[in-house]
Amino acid sequence: MAIAIRSLQAGKKFSKTLKQMMLYGARDMAAAVIDGGRVPSTNLRLGEFWAVKDVSFELKQGGSLGIIGANGSGKTTLLRMLNGIFMPDDGQIETRGRVGGLIHVGAGFHPMLSGRENIYINGAILGMSMKMIRQKFDAIAAFADLGDFLDAPVKQYSSGMYVRLGFAIAVHSEADILLLDEVLAVGDRDFQLKCYQKLNELRRNGATIVFVSHNEYSIREMTEHCLYLCKGSPAFFGPSEEAISCYLKDVYTQRAAIMSAERPSVGASKAFIRGLCFRDAAGAVVESVDSGSPLTIDVEMEFKGPLDHAIVGVNFYNEEGLVYGANSSYEKVILPSFAPGRATVRISLPRFDLPSRNYRVSVSLAQGMDTDFLDVHHMAYSFVVARAKDARGVVKFPTQWSVIRT
Amino acid sequence: MRINVYEPNKVFKLGLNVWPVMVSELWEARELVVRLFIRNLSARHKQSLLGIAWSFIVPFVAIGTFVLLKRAGILAIGDTNVPYPLFALLGLTLWQFFAGGISLGCNALIEAGDMIAKVKFPREVLVLASLAQAFFELLIKLGLIAAVCVYYGFLPPWTAVLAIMALVPLVFLTTALALLLSLANAVFRDVAQVVMFVTTFWMFLTPVLYPPSGKSAWLFALNPMTIFIQVPRDLFLYGKTADPLGFMAASLGAFILFLCAWRVFYLVETKIPERL
Structure with missing residues (x-):
């Protein structure tokens, strides 16, 4: 041509x-x-x-x-x-x-x-x-x-x-x-x-x-x-x-850089987030899963003293804004008291049905109220939802097919 | 298949072959000139109460003022052999084509700034469409001139036909200046102001509303516009002109100036969009 x-x-x-x-x-x-x-x-x-x-x-x-x-x-x-x-x-x-x-x-x-x-x-x-x-x-x-x-x-x-x-x-x-x-x-x-x-x-x-x-x-x-x-x-x-x-990676990195400037300083806080990782069905650490497959999110934290009423949130963003957030407060999950030292909060999703594309992920730790942040990693992580096999479009739902004779 | 190659200073690499390219590009854009002319014309008269009547009112008032000043003895205007209003109207019609043409042409590029920045087309069509507007005004005023001739019972000699031919050099001169000034105005907006100012005073120094007689004949001889106004008018009114050879030389000059201006415009037009 x-x-x-x-x-x-x-x-x-x-x-x-x-x-x-x-x-x-x-x-x-x-x-x-x-x-x-x-x-x-x-x-x-x-x-x-x-x-x-x-x-x-x-x-x-x-x-x-x-x-x-x-x-x-x-x-x-x-x-x-x-x-x-x-x-x-x-x-x-x-x-x-x-x-x-x-x-x-x-x-x-x-x-x-x-x-x-x-x-x-x-x-x-x-x-x-x-x-x-x-x-x-x-x-x-x-x-x-x-x-x-x-x-x-x-x-x-x-x-x-x-x-x-x-x-x-x-x-x-x-x-x-x-x-x-x-x-x-x-x-x-x-x-x-x-x-x-x-x-x-x-x-x-x-x-x-x-x-x-x-x-x-x-x-x-x-x-x-x-x-x-x-x-x-x-x-x-x-x-x-x-x-x-x-x-998008560049966009999010830049945005994260701006946001992290506004982050509360780690030393002053009673607790901080050490990191975040994603696991697939087999438990392996991954950066991507297919749309519709199981996903596990591990949030690793460190506490300087005992902490009650902790709230953990993980948010998924595309460039238009928040798409999905897993949040213990919204979901009425009361996390147990944490002792000094390290702990991991595990969020398991049997089906992760976000449309296939790139997301930036934020993780936050708060106490008592949603907005009383102890630590925030704003858009610090990226995660890719890939197109499911045999999917037509960006999502795939479990379907049942039948024929009704009239 | 049309192949466009854009690279720095491409126009210079063409050398003398640029002329056929210039002519063919302009020829391809001829319909656009007509469209833009019609657009400007209909847009101008759309929200105007008097519309085309303005073409009559302006010369009417200007000449009326001069007739008054002449009658009051404030201005001593030499003998014109023909009714003064007819003489003045001819002069003013020609001058207004020239002055109107360059001032409209001068603004043509900046007024279309948005279009130039966003669409590719030969930029000279904008200037030409403005000149077409000035020419259209001239044609309307020819109707007014005919009416004045009837009023005074003045029958122009057969050489009046030549007067139309004698307009051609004025058209070339006006086009040349409009092309050059539009470029200058694209960079320095002061140019439009200067043009307005200069054409107003230049008119008084040119035998437009009075015959070129008296002590300052040397001044008129130095003024290049004298000959372009005087010759068509003389041919129309008297059937002859004093200096046909001088006019031919001036016409040739106007034509050469037009070619140069067009060439300059073509060389520079690619640099206009980024300067608007």
């Missing part, structure tokens, strides 16, 4: 302040006119930084690539470079085919004009000919599904309607390469599903897709390979699943 996008050591410089931006801008423009052909300097000038650096990858025609990374890691800049909006300051980017950028849907929409008028304008901006827009007009209007609002000025649109119209135009522009930047975050679930279906359809017809998103599920759903950018440089490039793990 032919290569659709090839990026070779591509890099882009930005200035930190507006003043430097203006100054360098004027200088670069003047240099472009007077001193053309000069090989550009890949050195950084004062106040400049690499927004994107050393990005290399190849994407086959019909393939799909996800770009993930924290805010400000250069995802959108890279997407704009692939689109040819930003010229690389270093390296080379090659694209084969018509590129349709959805860096921002509805760019060029005029708020005073109706949706109908804006379809023509936006279509023209995306490189569609008048004839092509006329042919596709009904399909676009049907996809956007705006009803009477099609003839209302765009400024009266909700943000969701705006995205729907913009997306509808873009997916009908017959681009060979689609660049999508978090465009679906606004639309409602129904529309998102419709979009994913449409994108899959386009891919089956040979379109290549590059996809920037913070949504782990849509990245998994839409892409086979992912590029994880960290401060403009590629930190990982490979199968989406691994790239996401790599990214």
Whole structure:
């Protein structure tokens, strides 16, 4: 299969302040006119930084690539470079085919004009000919599904309607390469599903897709390979699943570092947590179990003196927040008094049914009240729930099948 | 299959082959120019009570003021041989195309900042769409000129047709300046202010609302705009012009300036998105 996008050591410089931006801008423009052909300097000038650096990858025609990374890691800049909006300051980017950028849907929409008028304008901006827009007009209007609002000025649109119209135009522009930047975050679930279906359809017809998103599920759903950018440089490039793990691991580590700064100091406390470990059905220490299989969690603690009314909690987080917490107080379990020395609290779960993905795990020890913490290891541990064998989807439940004849 | 290769300073590596690329890219984007022009036009008149009537009101008031000042004896405007309002209207129409064109063009890039940062298309279409708007205003005013001709019973000589040809150099000059100023304005926003300021005073120093006579003829000779305004107007009103060779030279100059400006714009446009 032919290569659709090839990026070779591509890099882009930005200035930190507006003043430097203006100054360098004027200088670069003047240099472009007077001193053309000069090989550009890949050195950084004062106040400049690499927004994107050393990005290399190849994407086959019909393939799909996800770009993930924290805010400000250069995802959108890279997407704009692939689109040819930003010229690389270093390296080379090659694209084969018509590129349709959805860096921002509805760019060029005029708020005073109706949706109908804006379809023509936006279509023209995306490189569609008048004839092509006329042919596709009904399909676009049907996809956007705006009803009477099609003839209302765009400024009266909700943000969701705006995205729907913009997306509808873009997916009908017959681009060979689609660049999508978090465009679906606004639309409602129904529309998102419709979009994913449409994108899959386009891919089956040979379109290549590059996809920037913070949504782990849509990245998994839409892409086979992912590029994880960290401060403009590629930190990982490979199968989406691994790239996401790599990214989340970094996110959680950073968050844990911030949280641990707020931790009560160990020496001052009457008791502290020594550690946490996970065991599978056989009792072996593991870092991963299949969704739906048994799990044992051991919380090891050390007490400096005798302790009553201890409360132990173990919380599982994904990046959206708390997913599951085992907590002795919530579950009305009264733990026995602890004598000075070490002790382990064991939590056994006959079936651990969390959806398959990566989790960060917190463990806390409190006394009397839920919030009177003696020690907290916030998101200090990671745990992977793997996809159960023969599972369709991210969880697997025990089922019984029967046939009722009527 | 379209293959795009982006690398630092790619445009320079093309050398002279850049011209066919420039022309073909612009040709491909011709529909976009039309669309953007229609967009600007309909958006402008959408929430306006008087709409297109504004194109008539402004010259009407400006010329009315000058007629008043002339009658009151405050301004001594030389003899024009034709009704003064017709003379002034022609001058003002041409000037407003020039001044309006460069000030609209000058703002074209920054007003579309969002679009430039997010969509790839030849940036010159924005400037050209603005110029199309200025040209559209000029066409509307031709209607006004026709009405004034009828009112005064003035029949233009057949050479009035040549006057339309003589507009072409003015169009090239305006386009050239609009392209260059839009780039400058993208980096330094002061440029738009300067353009407003300069065009206002420049008009008074150019024989727009008065004939170029009197002691300061040397001043008009130095002013490059004199010839671009005067020649089309002379051809329309009198059927002849004093300095056809000078006009041809100036026209050639305007055309060369246009080519240079376009080339500069093409070289620099890739650097615009990151500077907006």
